[in-house]
Amino acid sequence: MSTIANLTERLEGALGKERIVSAVEELAQYAVDGVAPGAIVRPQCAEEVAEVVRLASSEKLALIPVGARSKCGIGMPPTRCDIALDMSGMRKIAHYDAGDLTFSVDAGMPLRELEAALAERQQFLPLAVPCFESSTAGGVIASGIDSVLRQRYGSARDFLIGAEFVDGKGKLCKSGGRVVKNVTGYDLHKLLIGSLGTIGVITRLNFRTFPLPETHGGHVASFESGERALAFRNAVEASDLPVANLELLSPAIAKITKAILAKEDGPVPGCVEGDSWAVYVSFEGSAKIVQRVAKDVERLAHEAGAKKDEPLDAGSDSQLGGVLREAFAWLRWAAPVVALFRVVLPRIMAETVGALNHTGDSLHGAVLVRACGVIYLSFMGEQEDERTLRTFAKVAKDVFVLAAGKQGHATLLHAPLGLKQKVSVWGAAPGDFSIMKKVKQAFDPDAIFAPGRYVGGL
């Protein structure tokens, strides 16, 4: 709860009653890892954000900016939270220069609405992220969550061209701009990506857009063994075919995927079964390109000894691709208690995947090898008891060590609170932590932004 008694009154005085919520039941809904704010503020413009931050800064109040709150569980529990800054009221497209393929949008803009606006001009933003239906632009950037289109379009750092944000002193700052090429000043906006609100409150984001592909298609193949599936997956990656998404599903992941597809009454590809490894590839472009890539992928699947394989038309591709885009969302709730790791490795080898898959021997594990060297590794338990948590903690240690040993790294993308109390979701502090700490201090000298959530307790 708030450290100052008259917080609500102070905030109401500054912004007006209609911007502030303090009903206990609403506050509970804004809790981040069980830490509920003392008040919720719903700013309507950047100046109001700055006003709240100035108040927080002068009173040393902790503040957490939130969007749709679909990814608030990423990171460590905050040490405190006085104010939740709900950005969802700021949802305008400030500029859209379709002819330049650039736009600026307020942080609270839902991706779904944005998608519709861009589609009118045959363009899109390649942020295909989980919880897509509710997510806001600002929340997605702050969470740093993976887009399933990374293989082709890169990550947000490759197409975020500028930002406006309020720093820890309550000043509205900007970096970058609205042109696609720009080296003027420090690229501070890159630091906002994945920063979980710890260095600034994002108020506006500038992106470059991409032309909507004419059409798309997919291919799915199943394999007797993880080794074969991985060999195929790596062959597709090495082929340099213009692939939009590439995912390898362990049998456990395939089983959940199949169940979700069936529930949605969508077509269930025969290759997505609960007892085999599967590889999904999607590609896009003109009909001719799609046809060509489909043919090459099919050939690679046969060469790799696929048990079964099948092409996916645009409809089936959307369906399966859509389910896998949401993997982060459904993996979290696939069992009563889940520890979900994100492992990044320079090279994905069969023995590594095997080792990861068998790390938690007594646990039910699932592996989803994604594009760009990212692996989602999920362990599922039946209940959040001390024994399970202890096992999880041991597994976490093993995964962190294994990743580090392969020149990679791992984080816990989702974990029960009890596990976060035993291990840091960020793993060991990185070698450049001293610099990160200084950067945090430069942006947020009073440490008011989401304290404790980030790497090394920042």
Next chain:
Amino acid sequence: MGGEIRSLLGPDNVLSANEELLLYEFDGSVEKARPELVVFPRTTEDVSNIVRLAARYQVPIVGRGAGTGLSGGALARGGGVMIVFARMNKIIEIDLESRRAVVQPGVVNADITKAVEHAGLYFAPDPSSQKSCTIGGNVAENAGGPHTLAYGVTTNHIAALELVLPDGEVVRIGSKHGDAPGYDLCGLLVGSEGTLALVTEITVKLSPKPESVKTLLAIFDTIEDASQTVVEITAQGITPAACEMLDGWTLRIVEDYIQAGFPRDSAAVLLLEVEGVREAVEAQETAIGEVCRRCRAREVRIARDDHARELLWKGRKNAFGALGRLAPSNYVLDGVIPRSKLPQALTNILEIGKKYGFHIGNIFHAGDGNLHPIVLYDPRDSQQFKNAVVAAEEIIRYCVELGGTLTGEHGVGMEKNELMSLLFSDADFELMRRVHDAFNPDSSLNPGKIFPLSKGCGEIRIRNRETGGARG
């Protein structure tokens, strides 16, 4: 201090005689500043020792690669020690499977590609000076090049860096495969123009060579038609790998120097390259051809073979050298505008030139709106030099007015630091300053760059520069 550095590095790795230092008072910009010592480290440890020593003597430091920069980034504005990375030019590791190379900062940009092309890979950022500029300089300036239109600038191709901080501490940031937990420090460091740390090792991402490449030369009778073509190509969502424009005046000078095959009687040409899988290349080629014809292109030629392709690119990449034959010096500007505003921008830039008595040539990255107007001048004529600087600033201001920016790839350096307040507010500067100070609290690294030195924002002084120019 000279003696201590000499015993540290050996006398062959230190320059201090005036005539030796003269060579290092220039880079590719129109600025000049002389260091007091020039040193050539061979290892990270050397760099760290030099930095510690300089800190003890409270002497400023500036890093330098090949000195091809165009904004004065590698000039010793504060005097002191210049660390030239030319002898730290080893390729440390090549990992073909992971498509990464670990290199020292003095490795020449094109040498990275040479080392990996046998495996069908290359390093994508391709500044025109790529045969001489170093990767360390590319990282400092976040260098671009013609093919960054499709593949991004240097920052999109860097995975990890080793830094030496101003107190001599060695730190590694980023990770080989990118995506390390924590703030994207590589994203901050790339393009920080040597004002935050010295970079001593770089892990670069390597890209696969495309299956198919086609180079097109679209020939126009008016500059307006050529620039309208760029607007249309962009608006249609066609992303060529490169889309360069040369105006008629410039291409004639280039033809005199290198017979690249640009038609002398044209008003402008677009040099376009499309890459990717065969089917995509064919489709793009057709689409671009249609746009060109709709925009009244006189002719669209397709380079027949690699030799014809290379010749066209040779013409493009050596254009600045060709211009050097016309006047004692040339001032290559670097501004960015929204691409849709290209036609009006080019007209207006020519007008600005006329006002100050210059014919301004244009040879630039049209596809991403990155202009490089060229002002030819004689540095011995102080009035002409002054006019060149005033015209340049007017052009850059105009880019900002159009919604553009000060620099697309050359950096701010000491060329445009006083113009920064056209874009940034006091609050922006305060934050950038705090970030700067987090790394470089005493401004001992590359002082006098990026940040405006004059008081009062919005009020731009014209610097009282010495007459002098590096190009020619």
